[in-house]
Amino acid sequence: MAREIASREGDGCRQHGLVTNSEPLNIHGVLADVTEHWSPRTIAVINDYDARVVKVEGEFTRHSHPETDEFFLVLSGRLTIRMDEGDVVLDDGDTYVVPRGRFHQPYAASEATLLLFEPSDAVNTGDTPSDLTAPRRLA
Numbered sequence: 520m521a522r523e524i525a526s527r528e529g530d531g532c533r534q535h536g537l538v539t540n541s542e543p544l545n546i547h548g549v550l551a552d553v554t555e556h557w558s559p560r561t562i563a564v565i566n567d568y569d570a571r572v573v574k575v576e577g578e579f580t581r582h583s584h585p586e587t588d589e590f591f592l593v594l595s596g597r598l599t600i601r602m603d604e605g606d607v608v609l610d611d612g613d614t615y616v617v618p619r620g621r622f623h624q625p626y627a628a629s630e631a632t633l634l635l636f637e638p639s640d641a642v643n644t645g646d647t648p649s650d651l652t653a654p655r656r657l658a
């Protein structure tokens with residue numbers, strides 16, 4: 520892994536600067552360049568949906584998305600999604616869909632990485648803007 524990342528240095532712009540869908544993109548390489556938590560990177564656009572990777576730690580803003588479901592896949596670590604109905608605990612490889620309009624508060628006691636599928640115009644904090652609201656960023 521370390522060697523693979525090292526070999527990618529220097530071509531970061533070509534590999535990460537645009538989401539063209541025309542070249543393979545390695546999500547581990549994208550995540551290795553991410554230093555902020557709760558700041559998703561769009562790695563692919565599928566019709567009007569984004570595939571996004573994000574590094575998370577700590578407590579996120581409680582919010583809902585009135586217009587859309589939101590898909591989560593845990594790539595590493597453990598994510599707890601606090602819902603009004605109870606906590607959903609997701610480990611490496613687990614998937615979950617938060618239904619549209621349901622309040623959810625993601626929480627990670629230690630660093631975790633996630634893959635998300637959501638509409639390209641979806642904002643990470645949904646209907647509850649906060650300091651953690653992040654602009655759409657392409658990998």
Ligand code: NI
Pocket residue numbers: 582583584589623643644645
């Ligand atoms: Ni959400």
